[in-house]
Amino acid sequence: MAGLSTKSGVVYDARGLVEPDPEPPMTAEIDGDRAVIDATDLTTRKINLELKRIVYDEGVNEVTIVNPGSKHSLGVGILKRCRLTFEGSPGWYACGLIDGPEVQINGRVGWSLAENMMSGSIVVDGPAGSLTGAALRGGDLVIKGNVGARTGIDQKGGTIITLGSAGINTGFMMQRGRQIICGDANDGLGDSMYDGAIYVGGKIASLGVDCVPAEMTDDDHEFINRKFDIYDLGTPPDVQKFECGKVLHNYDALEPSERKLVL
Amino acid sequence: MCGIAGIIHRDGAADIGDELTEMLNSMKHRGPDSTGYAMYGQPDDLVVVRFMLAEPNEYGGFGMDERLERNRAEVEARLAKVGADLATIHNETGYAFRATIRYGGDLKPLADYLEDIDGCKVLSLGNSLEIVKDLGDANTVHEQYGLANMSGTHGIGHVRMATESDVDLASAHPYWAYPFADVAVVHNGQLTNYHQWRRRLERMGHRFQSECDSEIIAVYLAQQLEDGLPLETAMKHSLDDFDGVFTYLVATGSELGIAKDEMAAKPLVLMESDNLVAMASEEIAIRALVGTEVETRDPFEREVLTWQV
Numbered sequence: 001m002a003g004l005s006t007k008s009g010v011v012y013d014a015r016g017l018v019e020p021d022p023e024p025p026m027t028a029e030i031d032g033d034r035a036v037i038d039a040t041d042l043t044t045r046k047i048n049l050e051l052k053r054i055v056y057d058e059g060v061n062e063v064t065i066v067n068p069g070s071k072h073s074l075g076v077g078i079l080k081r082c083r084l085t086f087e088g089s090p091g092w093y094a095c096g097l098i099d100g101p102e103v104q105i106n107g108r109v110g111w112s113l114a115e116n117m118m119s120g121s122i123v124v125d126g127p128a129g130s131l132t133g134a135a136l137r138g139g140d141l142v143i144k145g146n147v148g149a150r151t152g153i154d155q156k157g158g159t160i161i162t163l164g165s166a167g168i169n170t171g172f173m174m175q176r177g178r179q180i181i182c183g184d185a186n187d188g189l190g191d192s193m194y195d196g197a198i199y200v201g202g203k204i205a206s207l208g209v210d211c212v213p214a215e216m217t218d219d220d221h222e223f224i225n226r227k228f229d230i231y232d233l234g235t236p237p238d239v240q241k242f243e244c245g246k247v248l249h250n251y252d253a254l255e256p257s258e259r260k261l262v263l
Numbered sequence: 264m265c266g267i268a269g270i271i272h273r274d275g276a277a278d279i280g281d282e283l284t285e286m287l288n289s290m291k292h293r294g295p296d297s298t299g300y301a302m303y304g305q306p307d308d309l310v311v312v313r314f315m316l317a318e319p320n321e322y323g324g325f326g327m328d329e330r331l332e333r334n335r336a337e338v339e340a341r342l343a344k345v346g347a348d349l350a351t352i353h354n355e356t357g358y359a360f361r362a363t364i365r366y367g368g369d370l371k372p373l374a375d376y377l378e379d380i381d382g383c384k385v386l387s388l389g390n391s392l393e394i395v396k397d398l399g400d401a402n403t404v405h406e407q408y409g410l411a412n413m414s415g416t417h418g419i420g421h422v423r424m425a426t427e428s429d430v431d432l433a434s435a436h437p438y439w440a441y442p443f444a445d446v447a448v449v450h451n452g453q454l455t456n457y458h459q460w461r462r463r464l465e466r467m468g469h470r471f472q473s474e475c476d477s478e479i480i481a482v483y484l485a486q487q488l489e490d491g492l493p494l495e496t497a498m499k500h501s502l503d504d505f506d507g508v509f510t511y512l513v514a515t516g517s518e519l520g521i522a523k524d525e526m527a528a529k530p531l532v533l534m535e536s537d538n539l540v541a542m543a544s545e546e547i548a549i550r551a552l553v554g555t556e557v558e559t560r561d562p563f564e565r566e567v568l569t570w571q572v
Contacts, residue, residue: 091545
């Protein structure tokens with residue numbers, strides 16, 4: 001397709017896209033079912049194309065991405081079981097929309113890690129930015145540092161474990177799933193949550209609207225111990241549990257047509 | 264959206280023009296409309312005046328050359344009239360100028376007198392502050408203004424995506440705190456009580472060069488510094504006084520500070536080492552500066568931090 005060149009030398013196609021119809025760069029070093037991608041000189045799109053090529057077409061199960069250089073949107077949309085390791089820090093929107101991969105990030109991440117992740121696990125050695133696990137649907141996120149604001153906003157499943165502290169409005173409007181925060185939680189914890197549970201080990205600055213303390217049950221203890229065992233996180237702290245007070249939102253599980261029948 | 268960046272060298276001057284360009288260029292996706300720098304060189308007894316006589320958009324229009332020549336002569340005449348001794352004057356782009364003057368008087372009447380000239384805007388005044396801003400990305404502005412030779416101890420920069428006002432130089436960041444020497448602000452966000460604060464500050468006698476909410480922050484903080492408050496205290500007041508979402512950086516001749524609003528709605532990543540402090544909207548800008556993996560952190564909501572240079 002003919003491209004439109006601009007003064008800056010960037011080429012756009014007729015759809016206004018940069019890098020139209022790119023091909024995978026074929027630069028990964030593949031060794032059996034392992035591979036290494038050096039992301040230094042590659043754009044986001046090329047890195048992701050190469051990653052998809054080796055995971056889907058070459059059947060590689062263990063991929064290491066070196067020098068991610070805080071580029072955005074790395075490792076997104078992988079819908080297959082595999083093991084991904086980032087040697088360094090990806091930027092924003094890392095590993096969004098994934099379903100299956102086990103990801104280890106030896107660095108930190110920016111905003112919106114694992115947005116809408118379906119299953120799998122992500123372990124981050126450093127801190128994470130805001131909106132971590134936004135609309136998370138399943139799988140586990142383990143952040144060994146602090147997390148920013150609105151962690152697990154609109155969370156619909158899965159588990160987010162934070163070993164550090166969490167910013168404002170953690171669990172904002174969460175609908176299902178669980179969060180374990182070992183450090184402190186800032187203002188507005190669990191604001192407007194619908195359901196799910198948040199466990200906090202440290203101090204809580206303030207609770208959000210309709211977020212209330214709850215009794216810890218044996219199942220809660222078993223769940224936390226199990227997750228800490230899986231990710232080898234040591235002894236879990238003593239935590240307080242919080243859940244939805246169910247006075248803010250009005251629930252009606254019936255469809256309008258069903259309601260007519262009942263009434 | 265907008266992207267902001269700041270840098271402090273604790274062990275003397277460095278090529279901050281090049282360094283800020285690297286950082287701002289890596290955040291070009293956050294704003295391609297205009298790029299600006301507020302850099303602090305070595306202070307001396309001369310006052311640096313950065314001013315422009317026309318918008319880049321209108322530059323090259325009919326009769327423009329004569330008008331610029333006439334207005335430039337008028338600037339020099341008015342400087343002489345207020346007792347400022349012109350040391351150097353350099354035409355940077357045809358419409359933007361850098362002058363150095365010997366002047367010991369009050370800056371407000373000087374700035375007011377210059378701004379009274381048709382099309383003239385004083386971009387910055389101070390003993391070490393140099394504000395350079397123009398349309399286009401960081402590389403364009405860097406080349407246009409020869410920033411490769413710019414050395415200094417600290418500086419802040421901004422890439423702008425115009426959301427509330429025009430794509431022109433008057434709306435480009437950083438903003439100088441008119442008429443306070445050496446105070447500049449870059450800002451990512453929106454102040455929702457802008458008009459309220461603008462009226463308050465205007466009633467105190469301040470004037471504004473633009474319709475941009477970010478200019479309020481600069482003047483608001485500089486007024487409190489003038490009243491004798493420490494920068495950190497003034498910034499903490501701003502968290503209660505300003506509504507909206509913001510992360511801003513403020514720099515003076517000897518200090519640099521960051522503040523984040525109470526919702527932590529706008530990003531900032533911070534890196535601190537013994538001889539270098541760098542901050543930016545995104546980590547990618549810090550990586551563009553230092554190259555290797557470094558430990559960084561995201562300040563939480565309502566966090567105010569300042570550093571002495």
